[in-house]
Amino acid sequence: GVYSVLKSELLNDPAFEWTDDSRQWVERMLDYNVPGGKLNRGLSVVDSYKLLKEGKDLTEDEVFLASALGWCVEWLQAYFLVLDDIMDNSHTRRGQPCWFRVPKVGMIAVNDGIMLRNHIPRILKKHFRQKPYYVDLLDLFNEVEFQTTSGQMIDLVTTIEGEKDLSKYSLPLHRRIVQYKTAYYSFYLPVACALLMAGENLENHVLVKDVLIDMGIYFQVQDDYLDCFGDPEKIGKIGTDIEDFKCSWLVVKALEHCNEEQKKILFEHYGKTDPADVAKIKALYNDIDLQGVFSEYESKSYDRLTRSIDAHPSKAVQAVLNSFLGKIYKRQK
Amino acid sequence: GVYSVLKSELLNDPAFEWTDDSRQWVERMLDYNVPGGKLNRGLSVVDSYKLLKEGKDLTEDEVFLASALGWCVEWLQAYFLVLDDIMDNSHTRRGQPCWFRVPKVGMIAVNDGIMLRNHIPRILKKHFRQKPYYVDLLDLFNEVEFQTTSGQMIDLVTTIEGEKDLSKYSLPLHRRIVQYKTAYYSFYLPVACALLMAGENLENHVLVKDVLIDMGIYFQVQDDYLDCFGDPEKIGKIGTDIEDFKCSWLVVKALEHCNEEQKKILFEHYGKTDPADVAKIKALYNDIDLQGVFSEYESKSYDRLTRSIDAHPSKAVQAVLNSFLGKIYKRQK
Numbered sequence: 224g225v226y227s228v229l230k231s232e233l234l235n236d237p238a239f240e241w242t243d244d245s246r247q248w249v250e251r252m253l254d255y256n257v258p259g260g261k262l263n264r265g266l267s268v269v270d271s272y273k274l275l276k277e278g279k280d281l282t283e284d285e286v287f288l289a290s291a292l293g294w295c296v297e298w299l300q301a302y303f304l305v306l307d308d309i310m311d312n313s314h315t316r317r318g319q320p321c322w323f324r325v326p327k328v329g330m331i332a333v334n335d336g337i338m339l340r341n342h343i344p345r346i347l348k349k350h351f352r353q354k355p356y357y358v359d360l361l362d363l364f365n366e367v368e369f370q371t372t373s374g375q376m377i378d379l380v381t382t383i384e385g386e387k388d389l390s391k392y393s394l395p396l397h398r399r400i401v402q403y404k405t406a407y408y409s410f411y412l413p414v415a416c417a418l419l420m421a422g423e424n425l426e427n428h429v430l431v432k433d434v435l436i437d438m439g440i441y442f443q444v445q446d447d448y449l450d451c452f453g454d455p456e457k458i459g460k461i462g463t464d465i466e467d468f469k470c471s472w473l474v475v476k477a478l479e480h481c482n483e484e485q486k487k488i489l490f491e492h493y494g495k496t497d498p499a500d501v502a503k504i505k506a507l508y509n510d511i512d513l514q515g516v517f518s519e520y521e522s523k524s525y526d527r528l529t530r531s532i533d534a535h536p537s538k539a540v541q542a543v544l545n546s547f548l549g550k551i552y553k554r555q556k
Numbered sequence: 557g558v559y560s561v562l563k564s565e566l567l568n569d570p571a572f573e574w575t576d577d578s579r580q581w582v583e584r585m586l587d588y589n590v591p592g593g594k595l596n597r598g599l600s601v602v603d604s605y606k607l608l609k610e611g612k613d614l615t616e617d618e619v620f621l622a623s624a625l626g627w628c629v630e631w632l633q634a635y636f637l638v639l640d641d642i643m644d645n646s647h648t649r650r651g652q653p654c655w656f657r658v659p660k661v662g663m664i665a666v667n668d669g670i671m672l673r674n675h676i677p678r679i680l681k682k683h684f685r686q687k688p689y690y691v692d693l694l695d696l697f698n699e700v701e702f703q704t705t706s707g708q709m710i711d712l713v714t715t716i717e718g719e720k721d722l723s724k725y726s727l728p729l730h731r732r733i734v735q736y737k738t739a740y741y742s743f744y745l746p747v748a749c750a751l752l753m754a755g756e757n758l759e760n761h762v763l764v765k766d767v768l769i770d771m772g773i774y775f776q777v778q779d780d781y782l783d784c785f786g787d788p789e790k791i792g793k794i795g796t797d798i799e800d801f802k803c804s805w806l807v808v809k810a811l812e813h814c815n816e817e818q819k820k821i822l823f824e825h826y827g828k829t830d831p832a833d834v835a836k837i838k839a840l841y842n843d844i845d846l847q848g849v850f851s852e853y854e855s856k857s858y859d860r861l862t863r864s865i866d867a868h869p870s871k872a873v874q875a876v877l878n879s880f881l882g883k884i885y886k887r888q889k
């Protein structure tokens with residue numbers, strides 16, 4: 224597969240003098256962290272590029288290049304996750320221990336995260352250096368990484384231990400965190416990669432960007448909703464956003480819809496690990512019918528997104544955007 | 557100064573929607589980590605560029621751009637140091653607590669390190685996007701970062717807790733670690749930045765690169781030497797390479813020069829924190845006259861470097877390289 228080709232190129236990169244130990248280390252680190260996810264982000268580069276080519280058959284070379292860009296998005300995701308798990312002191316990821324918890328890894332995981340990030344420009348240089356859109360690819364990955372890091376920062380700074388303050392949580396803050404931390408790299412980046420490969424100038428696609436960011440925010444609201452109301456069997460984990468004092472869409476909406484008495488309950492019991500505290504929060508969410516509030520949000524988002532997509536002049540671009548929307552609308556996992 | 561201009565641009569970067577909290581956080585983080593060093597690496601971009609222009613007066617614009625590139629090197633250094641201190645569990649840096657030890661920072665420092673790294677392409681895009689060498693600058697910073705991260709990796713992987721093994725230490729391993737971990741970003745990168753600004757193609761300057769890498773290795777050998785034999789007053793810290801089981805040039809040379817009995821002492825006492833163990837190692841270093849071995853290494857390095865520099869066809873390039881060599885030859889700090 225394309226992954227093995229890229230991996231073997233990286234493990235033989237002539238810009239470094241490899242030792243056997245270091246080559247083995249990086250190989251194990253890549254296999255542990257890069258390919259194990261759902262690959263949604265990576266696959267959507269290829270899918271989007273196909274739709275942009277309006278049914279024309281892709282050459283072998285085009286398939287390889289679009290897949291390579293898809294893998295770059297997966298590498299970026301792996302980089303964010305390895306470091307995020309360290310910062311959140313998490314235990315498991317994708318059904319296995321977080322990389323930094325693997326014996327002998329520990330804080331070397333910080334450098335491994337950095338290494339994953341460094342692999343992206345190595346892949347781009349090897350396969351795209353001669354393309355007219357090479358510099359735009361570099362700029363794109365750099366800007367999206369900056370935005371993701373900035374979103375992470377507001378997330379981290381608003382949840383500093385000892386300064387937890389529910390009155391800071393609001394819809395604009397929630398929107399900002401999820402837009403920067405998730406939407407740019409998960410939704411905009413794969414499509415922007417496909418657009419560049421198709422020879423498009425990203426400055427002419429502000430509308431596409433706006434729709435994808437809007438979709439990314441909707442996706443994260445679903446994530447917040449499923450964390451509390453989803454089926455743990457389907458989503459593959461037991462949500463802990465309430466315990467973790469997360470600036471979740473649910474708590475923001477709860478603050479908006481509750482009366483003074485309910486507000487007291489929120490302030491007293493949100494962000495505690497005791498199941499009795501969590502149960503009080505969930506009961507309150509039910510009392511103010513947050514499931515209904517979410518349902519309405521979901522339909523409204525769908526209508527708004529559909530209208531924006533229909534307004535786009537290009538049928539090919541519409542197809543790309545509808546494909547994304549179709550994959551996430553009313554998702555249960 | 558140029559630093560305040562760059563800082564204020566970064567704190568108002570339109571690619572992110574700032575909150576007051578996040579702007580304050582980044583400003584404090586930058587002031588704490590970026591400007592406090594010796595600025596050798598940063599200043600050498602401007603110095604080198606001046607020498608390459610052979611005495612022609614620089615325009616205000618040229619001075620600003622060369623300084624901005626110098627600051628990019630300092631930003632890169634700050635990024636490496638913030639993360640290295642986390643991985644090494646260090647306590648102080650430049651006479652103050654390591655950033656991750658500052659109250660309320662903790663593991664947010666991982667994201668802050670990433671943020672420092674992300675600032676570099678933001679600075680480059682803002683000030684160099686229209687320059688013919690823009691893409692070469694991006695490639696240069698990417699390649700040097702990859703090499704540094706790779707050097708860090710061999711360093712980390714050879715000193716995994718519980719697998720400390722002195723028999724793995726050798727001159728080729730030492731050379732590889734210091735060449736990748738230090739020489740590329742500290743010696744090659746500043747000159748390569750100046751060469752690009754002067755319109756040069758880096759592929760035509762392999763000799764310059766080789767000399768600078770050679771010099772960077774010599775510089776790190778001095779660093780290893782001073783850690784044990786330097787004056788703590790002058791170098792500003794008390795060395796702990798012996799306690800830390802570092803793959804220092806001294807222990808590598810000791811292994812080379814010692815007899816079987818002395819080898820036993822090395823294996824038994826190297827990498828222990830007890831001052832009695834450290835004293836045994838230092839006594840052994842004296843017994844085999846490591847100071848004399850270093851002196852000879854220093855003269856030989858100087859002669860070899862001087863000859864390489866003299867062989868260079870350009871007087872301007874010679875001046876750049878001699879300026880670097882002059883700054884480090886027989887340094888006491």
Ligand SMILES: [Mg+2]
Pocket residue numbers: 307308311313
């Ligand atoms: Mg996390």
Ligand SMILES: [Mg+2]
Pocket residue numbers: 307310311378
């Ligand atoms: Mg997190």
Ligand SMILES: [Mg+2]
Pocket residue numbers: 446447450
């Ligand atoms: Mg979640």
Ligand SMILES: [Mg+2]
Pocket residue numbers: 640641644646
């Ligand atoms: Mg260190």
Ligand SMILES: [Mg+2]
Pocket residue numbers: 640643644711
């Ligand atoms: Mg270190």
Ligand SMILES: [Mg+2]
Pocket residue numbers: 779780783
């Ligand atoms: Mg040292």
